[in-house]
Amino acid sequence: MEDNIVAFLGRFHPLVVHLPIGILLLAGLMQVISLKGKKYTRALDPAISFTLFWGGISSLGAIFIGWLLSLQGGYDDDTLFWHKWLGILLTLLSFLAWLIKTNKIRLQKSIFYLVLGLVITLVGVTGHLGGNLTHGDTYLVQYAPNFIKKIAGVEMNTDQDLFVNVHPDSLAVFPYLIQPILDKKCTGCHNSNKLEGGLLLTNYKEIIEGGDNGTIINTDSPFKSEWLNRITLPKQHKKFMPPKGAPMTYGEIQIIEWWMRNGADSISKFSSSMELDEELINTLLRDYNLDYNPKAHYEKVKVDSLSSSVITDLINNQFTIDFMGETNNMISVTYQGDSIRKLQMEKLLLAKNQITWLSLSNCNLTDDMLGVITDFTNLTRLNIHSNPITDQSVPSLENFEHLTSINLYNTRISNKSLEQLASLPSLTKLFIWKTNITNEEIIKISDKYPHIEIVAKLN
Amino acid sequence: MCDHQNKNYTRRDFLTKTSLGLGAVALNSLINPMGLNASTLCDLNGKALSGKPHFPPKVKRVIYLFQSGAPSQLDLFDYKPLLTKMNGQELPESIRKGQRLTGMTAGQTSFPLAGSIFKFNQSGQNGNWISELMPYTAEITDELCFIKSMQTDAINHDPAATFIQTGSQFPGRPSIGSWVSYGLGSDNENLPNFVVLITKDKFGQPLYSRLWGNGFLPSEHQGIPFRPGKDPVLFLKNPPGVSSEMRKDQLDYLEELQNLQYNEFEDPEIKARISQYEMAFRMQTSVPEIMNTDGEPDYIYEMYGEDSKKPGTYAANCLLARRLAEKDVKFIQLYHQGWDAHGGLPKLMKRQCKETDQPTAALIKDLKQRGLLEDTLVIWGGEFGRTNYSQGALTPTDYGRDHHPKCFTIFMAGAGVKKGLVYGNTDDFGYNIVNNPVHVHDFQATLLHLMGMDHERLIYKHQGRRFRLTDVSGNVVKDILS
Numbered sequence: 001m002e003d004n005i006v007a008f009l010g011r012f013h014p015l016v017v018h019l020p021i022g023i024l025l026l027a028g029l030m031q032v033i034s035l036k037g038k039k040y041t042r043a044l045d046p047a048i049s050f051t052l053f054w055g056g057i058s059s060l061g062a063i064f065i066g067w068l069l070s071l072q073g074g075y076d077d078d079t080l081f082w083h084k085w086l087g088i089l090l091t092l093l094s095f096l097a098w099l100i101k102t103n104k105i106r107l108q109k110s111i112f113y114l115v116l117g118l119v120i121t122l123v124g125v126t127g128h129l130g131g132n133l134t135h136g137d138t139y140l141v142q143y144a145p146n147f148i149k150k151i152a153g154v155e156m157n158t159d160q161d162l163f164v165n166v167h168p169d170s171l172a173v174f175p176y177l178i179q180p181i182l183d184k185k186c187t188g189c190h191n192s193n194k195l196e197g198g199l200l201l202t203n204y205k206e207i208i209e210g211g212d213n214g215t216i217i218n219t220d221s222p223f224k225s226e227w228l229n230r231i232t233l234p235k236q237h238k239k240f241m242p243p244k245g246a247p248m249t250y251g252e253i254q255i256i257e258w259w260m261r262n263g264a265d266s267i268s269k270f271s272s273s274m275e276l277d278e279e280l281i282n283t284l285l286r287d288y289n290l291d292y293n294p295k296a297h298y299e300k301v302k303v304d305s306l307s308s309s310v311i312t313d314l315i316n317n318q319f320t321i322d323f324m325g326e327t328n329n330m331i332s333v334t335y336q337g338d339s340i341r342k343l344q345m346e347k348l349l350l351a352k353n354q355i356t357w358l359s360l361s362n363c364n365l366t367d368d369m370l371g372v373i374t375d376f377t378n379l380t381r382l383n384i385h386s387n388p389i390t391d392q393s394v395p396s397l398e399n400f401e402h403l404t405s406i407n408l409y410n411t412r413i414s415n416k417s418l419e420q421l422a423s424l425p426s427l428t429k430l431f432i433w434k435t436n437i438t439n440e441e442i443i444k445i446s447d448k449y450p451h452i453e454i455v456a457k458l459n
Numbered sequence: 460m461c462d463h464q465n466k467n468y469t470r471r472d473f474l475t476k477t478s479l480g481l482g483a484v485a486l487n488s489l490i491n492p493m494g495l496n497a498s499t500l501c502d503l504n505g506k507a508l509s510g511k512p513h514f515p516p517k518v519k520r521v522i523y524l525f526q527s528g529a530p531s532q533l534d535l536f537d538y539k540p541l542l543t544k545m546n547g548q549e550l551p552e553s554i555r556k557g558q559r560l561t562g563m564t565a566g567q568t569s570f571p572l573a574g575s576i577f578k579f580n581q582s583g584q585n586g587n588w589i590s591e592l593m594p595y596t597a598e599i600t601d602e603l604c605f606i607k608s609m610q611t612d613a614i615n616h617d618p619a620a621t622f623i624q625t626g627s628q629f630p631g632r633p634s635i636g637s638w639v640s641y642g643l644g645s646d647n648e649n650l651p652n653f654v655v656l657i658t659k660d661k662f663g664q665p666l667y668s669r670l671w672g673n674g675f676l677p678s679e680h681q682g683i684p685f686r687p688g689k690d691p692v693l694f695l696k697n698p699p700g701v702s703s704e705m706r707k708d709q710l711d712y713l714e715e716l717q718n719l720q721y722n723e724f725e726d727p728e729i730k731a732r733i734s735q736y737e738m739a740f741r742m743q744t745s746v747p748e749i750m751n752t753d754g755e756p757d758y759i760y761e762m763y764g765e766d767s768k769k770p771g772t773y774a775a776n777c778l779l780a781r782r783l784a785e786k787d788v789k790f791i792q793l794y795h796q797g798w799d800a801h802g803g804l805p806k807l808m809k810r811q812c813k814e815t816d817q818p819t820a821a822l823i824k825d826l827k828q829r830g831l832l833e834d835t836l837v838i839w840g841g842e843f844g845r846t847n848y849s850q851g852a853l854t855p856t857d858y859g860r861d862h863h864p865k866c867f868t869i870f871m872a873g874a875g876v877k878k879g880l881v882y883g884n885t886d887d888f889g890y891n892i893v894n895n896p897v898h899v900h901d902f903q904a905t906l907l908h909l910m911g912m913d914h915e916r917l918i919y920k921h922q923g924r925r926f927r928l929t930d931v932s933g934n935v936v937k938d939i940l941s
Binding site for chain 2: 282285286296298299320322323324325326327328330332334336357381383385405407409429431433455456457458
């Protein structure tokens with residue numbers, strides 16, 4: 001960076017400004033003490049006028065280099081106006097107080113108290129405005145207890161309670177993830193008070209408008225955008241952002257990149273894209289406790305809950321029932337007996353929408369009985385191993401849109417059925433050890449349906 | 460009902476509930492505490508959840524192959540070439556950082572680093588390094604999910620085993636299997652929910668029944684050890700001359716008597732006793748059936764290894780574990796002692812691995828080909844790890860390793876966990892964890908999560924305090940979930 005003596009001196013303002021603050025507060029303190037009695041008044045009066053004078057002088061210095069700093073711009077005009085003129089007023093008042101104290105102007109004592117009180121108040125007000133200019137207006141109360149925040153009228157979301165009432169599928173990326181990242185790491189400088197680089201990062205509209213150098217977004221190649229470029233530079237680079245404080249994490253960069261690549265829309269959602277990168281899914285789960293893993297059918301579908309009489313009926317017919325969660329009405333049903341009867345099979349119809357895992361293994365289940373479950377639309381796992389089932393059963397299985405796994409081991413299924421089974425739309429696993437299906441057929445079908453894991457004998 | 464005092468309502472309950480009207484009290488006492496499926500999941504206020512898990516389960520049953528005595532991770536799964544390179548050199552203080560040692564090596568003047576004398580080979584699609592001691596396990600590495608960054612709080616066997624099995628170093632808490640049984644109820648009314656199989660004729664660190672004990676949970680949730688041989692469960696058979704019908708009549712009258720007693724004292728242990736008598740009666744036929752492996756074909760015995768024909772061996776127990784899993788037993792707990800290699804490690808490890816490697820791998824493959832791995836989780840692991848320095852003299856052919864709680868390796872296979880994943884890393888010395896540490900409580904939280912339970916909500920009120928398996932800590936290790 002080129003030499004700039006003005007900027008160099010200007011940056012001493014936050015340092016120098018503490019001289020008048022300290023000195024003038026001391027004058028106030030001594031004045032309070034001198035009220036205790038004549039003895040104190042006599043001893044302190046000369047010191048009070050001395051401090052008021054030098055407080056005024058140091059204020060002049062602070063005003064001068066403060067003015068140099070303001071020349072560099074990047075501050076909120078309104079706040080700067082008040083900070084500057086209140087500072088000047090403060091200086092004038094402190095000289096006035098000095099003149100009264102040293103009797104150069106003869107005025108009533110009460111006027112002196114009034115002027116001094118005003119000086120002390122202005123020290124506080126002007127100092128606070130200055131703080132807001134440097135750190136942003138939420139800096140002071142960012143970590144304050146909630147009741148103080150309420151008094152200060154500041155709304156601040158914490159990471160923890162951000163997502164409590166939001167379903168992951170309805171969570172818009174920009175307001176819930178990106179703006180909070182910016183608020184945490186960027187808006188200390190890029191706010192309406194400071195406006196570094198002419199860039200305001202406090203709301204969507206301003207972000208899209210960009211800064212002094214134009215747009216900071218590039219939806220075609222996000223890493224060529226000014227935004228992602230600046231936060232991914234080497235840390236020592238003078239253009240690295242943020243210049244101080246914690247850099248962006250890998251996960252935050254990932255989220256911003258995804259958002260930019262998907263159009264940098266203010267309302268875009270993760271769920272609206274077909275598939276999320278596995279790495280991004282992991283990041284969101286780890287850093288935000290947001291689960292975007294693909295969900296099983298039984299976790300998504302909504303069905304009525306079963307009445308307790310149906311449940312009792314099933315249990316009395318040698319079925320055990322496991323529920324799929326306290327808010328999920330789907331059930332997993334297992335037949336416990338050795339030999340199932342048609343009548344028992346028909347009991348399952350009472351829960352045909354609720355059954356999602358069904359196990360009827362090793363119980364003499366025959367082809368004709370399987371016809372009962374043909375329209376169990378929400379079935380995702382079917383376990384009918386070790387039964388005298390043949391290829392004639394397969395037509396009963398054809399309607400299962402959501403079936404992901406079939407266990408047919410130790411049955412009489414043959415080559416004829418393998419392709420029919422493999423073409424079920426959601427199927428990913430097929431267990432066919434100890435069937436009449438040959439290795440050649442397995443290899444053939446595996447090549448044609450590579451997404452299906454066909455488990456036969458394992459050596 | 461989750462207010463597990465000896466009375467259906469305590470003074471405090473009485474005062475709270477009468478304020479809501481006497482009707483509430485009446486209703487309260489009418490609700491059958493054993494409910495549907497005997498399940499008693501509660502929410503945080505102790506309200507029962509009508510037999511439902513908290514969320515959809517991935518795992519319906521667990522087979523936990525507990526390797527008691529702590530197998531050396533450095534000679535099996537945590538490959539550290541640096542130790543071989545620096546073999547015999549002192550363990551740097553910058554690595555040990557004043558870590559406490561056991562009384563067995565605290566007096567040693569020298570801590571020579573001991574590289575494994577066993578060869579490591581890469582296996583599977585992820586190129587995972589596994590020792591030559593475990594050739595069968597290496598073959599199925601793509602099915603396994605390794606955690607190389609396990610850590611525990613305890614440094615001695617007894618507290619460490621108690622810790623990983625019950626969530627507390629102090630005796631008296633329910634074991635994982637008991638919590639699972641308590642939380643989820645039973646899927647098979649003819650067999651216990653929680654079965655324990657211990658390799659016979661093994662020595663080393665003792666196994667106490669508290670490892671499978673029910674602690675303060677109702678006693679029907681305790682693990683039931685099945686012994687090898689003629690009498691798998693002691694005193695289960697009818698005495699000579701007593702027929703099954705006579706026994707049934709006898710039990711029916713006994714139940715009537717016990718119900719009278721229950722109505723008088725309302726002690727839930729009486730209910731537990733009734734249900735256990737009934738279970739025992741049903742087990743008179745179900746247990747011999749499950750323990751009789753004569754019907755298993757030869758190729759299955761071959762797969763599990765020659766030991767599998769000898770009842771009571773680890774291999775035979777693995778085979779039994781599969782048979783129990785087929786019958787929907789929820790928690791099957793195996794114990795294999797003898798891993799405590801303070802000295803003579805090479806010989807000891809060879810023996811232990813020969814006994815366990817093939818059956819473990821066979822069990823996982825057998826479950827897989829039957830489709831059982833879809834909803835069964837197999838866990839292999841000990842109570843802590845072993846040191847990277849030698850206990851006693853280090854010679855070219857012999858060394859020993861002391862207890863090391865700061866890192867150890869376990870693996871899992873089956874439902875809900877990522878296949879072929881190696882999670883967590885230790886440093887090049889195999890001493891400290893570099894990333895992704897998994898504390899024992901995290902492991903337990905993850906296990907419950909896989910079974911559909913929130914470890915922070917599986918609670919039991921006892922002596923005025925609410926207890927959890929994970930006590931007051933534990934985070935689900937989401938990175939390993941599939």
